[in-house]
Structure formats: C-alpha cells, structure tokens
Amino acid sequence: MTDSERELLEANGTFYSAFARRDLQAMEELWSQDAPVACIHPGWEPLRGRDAVMTSLENIFGGGGAPATITCVNATPHVLGPYAAFVVCYERVPGGDLAATNFFVREGGRYRLVHHQSSPIARPAQPQGLKKSGPMN
Amino acid sequence: MTDSERELLEANGTFYSAFARRDLQAMEELWSQDAPVACIHPGWEPLRGRDAVMTSLENIFGGGGAPATITCVNATPHVLGPYAAFVVCYERVPGGDLAATNFFVREGGRYRLVHHQSSPIARPAQPQGLKKSGPMN
Numbered sequence: 437m438t439d440s441e442r443e444l445l446e447a448n449g450t451f452y453s454a455f456a457r458r459d460l461q462a463m464e465e466l467w468s469q470d471a472p473v474a475c476i477h478p479g480w481e482p483l484r485g486r487d488a489v490m491t492s493l494e495n496i497f498g499g500g501g502a503p504a505t506i507t508c509v510n511a512t513p514h515v516l517g518p519y520a521a522f523v524v525c526y527e528r529v530p531g532g533d534l535a536a537t538n539f540f541v542r543e544g545g546r547y548r549l550v551h552h553q554s555s556p557i558a559r560p561a562q563p564q565g566l567k568k569s570g571p572m573n
Numbered sequence: 574m575t576d577s578e579r580e581l582l583e584a585n586g587t588f589y590s591a592f593a594r595r596d597l598q599a600m601e602e603l604w605s606q607d608a609p610v611a612c613i614h615p616g617w618e619p620l621r622g623r624d625a626v627m628t629s630l631e632n633i634f635g636g637g638g639a640p641a642t643i644t645c646v647n648a649t650p651h652v653l654g655p656y657a658a659f660v661v662c663y664e665r666v667p668g669g670d671l672a673a674t675n676f677f678v679r680e681g682g683r684y685r686l687v688h689h690q691s692s693p694i695a696r697p698a699q700p701q702g703l704k705k706s707g708p709m710n
Binding site for chain 1: 608609610611613615616617618619621649651652653654656657659661662663672674676678687688690691692693694695696
C-alpha cells in the first residue's frame with residue numbers, strides 16, 4: 437500500500453468515526469471547503485453544495501436518523517493521480533450492509549471529502565454469477 | 574458553463590446513450606483503461622476493477638437486466654481541477670428515478686469513466702424538511 441492509499445483510507449475512516457460519534461464539527465473539517473461537494477444518503481435525493489450536505493448531517497445527527505452503529509468494512513483505496521481519489525466500501529449498520537463510495541480531493545495537504553453516496557444492497561435479488569465481491573472478501 | 578463542464582456532461586451523456594443502446598463497445602471506450610475503476614449498480618455489491626465492471630455490463634445488456642428505457646435528467650457537473658470530475662444526476666427508468674453519480678478522469682485528452690453508482694430513491698420515506706432538490710429543479 438502506498439502512502440497516498442494509507443492516507444486516503446485514514447480520511448475515509450475519519451468520515452465513519454465522525455458519523456458514529458455524530459460529530460458535526462469533525463464533518464465540517466473533513467468536507468472540502470473549496471471544491472463543489474455533493475452527497476446521496478441511502479434512499480435520498482441528491483444533495484448539492486456544502487450547505488445542503490452539512491444541514492442534512494446536522495438533521496440526521498440531531499433528529500434520530502442516524503443508525504445506532506456504523507462501521508466501514510472492506511474499504512479499497514483508488515488513487516487517481518496527485519489530487520483526487522475515492523474509496524469503495526461497505527457500511528455495516530444494524531440490519532445489514534450498505535454499499536458506499538467516498539470521493540476526496542487534496543486540500544491543504546490532506547484528503548477532504550467532496551462526495552459521499554451510500555446505497556442499500558438487495559442481496560436476495562442479486563443475480564447469480566454476477567456477484568464479484570462480498571463484504572468478507 | 575465552462576468548456577470542461579460541457580465536455581464532462583457530454584461524457585456523462587455518452588454513458589447513458591451507450592446504456593440505452595446496450596452498446597458494450599461504447600462502454601469499453603468510455604471506461605478508463607488506466608485508472609482503477611469500480612461500479613455499484615442499484616442494489617448490487619460493489620464491483621472493483623475493469624474486468625468485473627465490463628462483465629457486469631455484458632451480463633446486464635445480454636441477460637435482460639437492463640431497464641427498457643433510461644434517460645439522464647438534472648445532471649450537474651462538478652469539475653475537480655484539471656484531471657478529475659464528477660456528475661450527479663437522476664436516471665429516469667420505468668417505475669421511477671434513481672440517484673446516480675459518475676466519476677471521470679481525463680485520459681487521452683477526454684473524460685473517461687472511473688466509477689458509477691446508482692441508488693434507488695425512497696421518495697415516500699424521505700424525511701420532511703431534509704429534501705434539498707428534486708428531479709425537476
């Protein structure tokens with residue numbers, strides 16, 4: 437694993453530890469200030485712009501919409517040159533796993549989040565022979 | 574709109590026209606050859622690597638898993654410097670809309686796809702007051 441990949445996975449871990457703690461301040465520091473951000477929570481319409489994303493997190497953390505627990509498993513780093521990168525992972529929440537992507541750019545010498553999307557996985561409906569990976573791989 | 578944003582939306586449109594035509598050759602040309610690619614189809618586990626993604630598209634196109642029609646609506650371009658960029662949009666398919674993100678990098682002088690994620694939208698379950706955008710905005 438390269439230094440960039442290690443750093444990327446650390447930034448990704450920061451998202452999940454902040455989410456688990458419902459730590460809005462940590463989210464404010466993690467999400468990019470300069471790049472155009474967006475977010476698609478599970479089952480939601482897309483949110484576009486930092487204000488919309490931060491308001492959604494504030495409401496989720498304060499309004500009881502956050503899962504009781506959330507952990508990130510089987511995260512793979514995808515470094516796209518010196519500036520941008522993304523992580524594909526599973527989010528383990530009560531009731532099952534979600535499939536998620538987190539996109540980052542380098543800002544102020546570290547990775548900052550520009551996009552998060554998390555999707556329900558319909559495991560029983562998964563076509564046989566098409567499944568390429570699982571959360572325990 | 575900048576030239577990069579226009580070019581980005583054109584590349585995004587190429588994805589949906591190729592998907593609508595079930596054109597695997599166009600997909601081969603659109604997806605990055607050099608960058609680490611991934612894909613999360615609606616309800617699916619993450620697919621990692623070009624071979625897994627191309628096999629999934631081949632199976633979807635050939636196996637009847639593709640929607641009868643698909644169009645991209647309300648696409649917004651997010652250019653992240655000279656190399657990477659993403660588009661957030663809705664995918665209009667029979668039965669409703671999906672929320673999608675497509676990430677691109679510049680390769681060979683044009684945008685090529687490195688990641689696609691599409692999620693079902695649970696509109697009836699959307700918490701009131703949290704919705705920030707809709708497909709007709």
